[in-house]
Amino acid sequence: MLNSEIQKDLRYNFAVNVVESGFFGLGSGFASYITIIPLFVSGFTDSALLIGLIPAIPRLGYQLPQLLTADKVARLQYYKSTVMLLTIHQKLPFLGLALVALLDLKLNNQTILELTFAILIWQGLGSGFSSIPWQSMVAKIVPSGKLGIFHGSLTASANLMSVCGAVIAGLLLKQIAQPFNFALCFLCASFAMALSWFFMSRTREPISNSSSSIESKREFWDSLSVILRCDRNFRYFTIARLISQLALMPLPFYTLYAVHRYGMGEESVGFITALLMLTQTISGLVLGWMGDRWGNKLALETGCIACAISSALAGLAPNVNWFYLVFVGAGIGAIALQNVAAVMTLEFGNQHQRPAYIGLGNTLVAPATIIAPILGGLIADNINYQTTFWVAAIGGLLTALLLHLEVRDPRYVEQNLSNVDS
Template sequence: MADIIRKDLKHNFIVNMGDGSFFGFGLGFSSFNTIIPLFVSTMTNSAILIGLIPAIHNVGWEFPQLFTAHRITRLPRFKPYVLLMTIQERVPFLGLAIIALLAPKLGTTVGLLLTFLLLIWQGMGAGMTANAWQNMVNRIIPSDGLATFIGLQSAGSNLLASGGAVIAGYILEKFGSANGNTNGFAICFVITFLLMAISYSLLAMTREPAREEIPEDHSKADFWRKVITIMKNDSSFRWFIISRNAFQFGMMAQAFFIIYAIKELNLSLEASGIMTGLLFITQVAANPILGRISDKWNSSNVLKGGAVCIGLASLIAWLAPSADWFYLVIILSGTATTAFWTIGIAMSLEFGTEEEKPTYVGLSNTLIAPSTILSPLIGGWLADISSFSVTFLTAAVFSIICVIIMQIFVKDRGKRHMTI
């Protein structure tokens, strides 16, 4: 099996890098943090509805993963399931394009309802795909280069996403995005769909070897008993989950860094745009670097380093005498985000046997979904009832808690040597 994986490694590396890069390119035209919120803002001024957009995407990606684990555990290959499910996270963008074109006729109420239904469909489609996709990648990329590959793929995705976002801004400016004109948004959503179709065709070229042995079939009741057994007996994994939740709460201040710098430290809008670009550049650079360090050293130490980064970012934001310090804050924040997602995914694949990996992957993502949606809400609540400083300090405390838990309770998975 190892020989088969090595034989197809170059091919799989290229087509999956292409898949991730074109997928990211498409998302640049339909960003859940900028473009789609702008589209929704043409139909409503509700900050709550607009703020829900990235949360729906993130929670949609995380929450379903445990519930797909039982189904995919016995699959001889993960690729057919991935190809079927990932359609559900790509087609909704074509639906968004249709809504944007028909917006004047649909009216705001119907337009908003259909938009959020499509966003929920897209998020859940991503979550239904994610567990099988991660396990497929684990089967086609050797474990000693897994974090490096995920980092490189994420870097390619972020790089093209930043380019897509720039082009999208030009499209919205040229074809109109003000006064209820949504033609520019329709063009962006169509481009996203077309780029994701290219991504899909590259993904379909993946060569995944069939399993040599298919695990024994178990009932759903047996599966859930196994879930309970894993959480009860695998203390290292249990603390890993707890540490990831603490890390997520440690990142609660991220959404408020630039807002605070503008309101309290007189950061210019031009500088805020430069910082947004710096965030993209940081993630592009950090993904392959942290992935390689993780493969050469170990994932747990890189995760701890990421938690230290976000803790420092929050403390610097709290103490910063001027807005200039926020360039460092953004670099540290982007590095921490990369560690949480890229290295977190890679490390979750280090637990369990091949048969157990879908269950471990599902648990490691589904069980952090609550903190994903609660952390920014709590951060905003603390800022409202007290100040941004309290939010920053609270985030720093959680980052310290994450490091302590990882250091004391999460078992070191060991040093590995690179082959990629």
């Protein structure tokens, strides 16, 4: 009965979530963590360390708190109401950024920085607390064999609309004086996020009649130790994701390096952000299709290689034109190491084990998410940006090697923990 309901609403849920993701992407284009927000913060500090933390804080906030909600989610039969409540804290902070930008006229640089980073932390934690119920809902309403193309379509929709947001943001930054240009960008982002929330609320989720075998918090935490102890494949997958944070480390530095070293202008920043999003639009669909057809492991390895090549090109770049290729590689790599890795995580365990796998997979990676950009910022401040890029390239190659040698695609591995290697 549940499967028939899922199939009946699949096209509707597919369409509604693609539209929702599109508006989320539009907002992300107006307030890009890789280009727009770092550029905003660079007006108040020259610290590469602080600027490097900008994309890391949302990732850390997304990953770190997931185990705190995983045990409750594991016992839910209906996810949507929890998703809608928690995701408010993912979308509302962009309005706070608009207010902070306007306060530039009244407050000193230190206070602006403190408020900005506080809002980024709020937004990241909102993503983290809503992530497990959202991912569990998606895994429930979308059959396993279509998860790759579903996530790829969401990513494509988000990034296609991000292109529009990024191009408009570049024009706003050039045509309107500070701080009103940044304030308007963030205001547009908050409006798009409100529309995203509305369309997410239209999702149809059937109520499951089956209940989890996990009855208490203690049983849930005991199940985590069983997973880590018995599932060797998941352990190596998690280690690979830890190392992969090095490959993602230089993303916020590419724009700053191009601006400071080669004089890239604001309009070009908007264009290169659009190029990044367009690349992610196409690669999201291609890697999603690849993952459904040949397994997500291959798609993930491809992204690691793309990240390594991107970082190497940035380290070798003799002029600003090379950064168009840099951002193409970065777009492919970011989609793989974030989206494809998330889809692959959903393939570990059964329906009731899934929140535990999702929580473990993200929370255990959280320390590397914050350590990697700190390391990158320290290297950039004390040595140079090129060294940061080369360390990232090595990280991408190591991740690809570990995935290839030690990780088996979980889609083709028996997930009964009593049968896994000890």
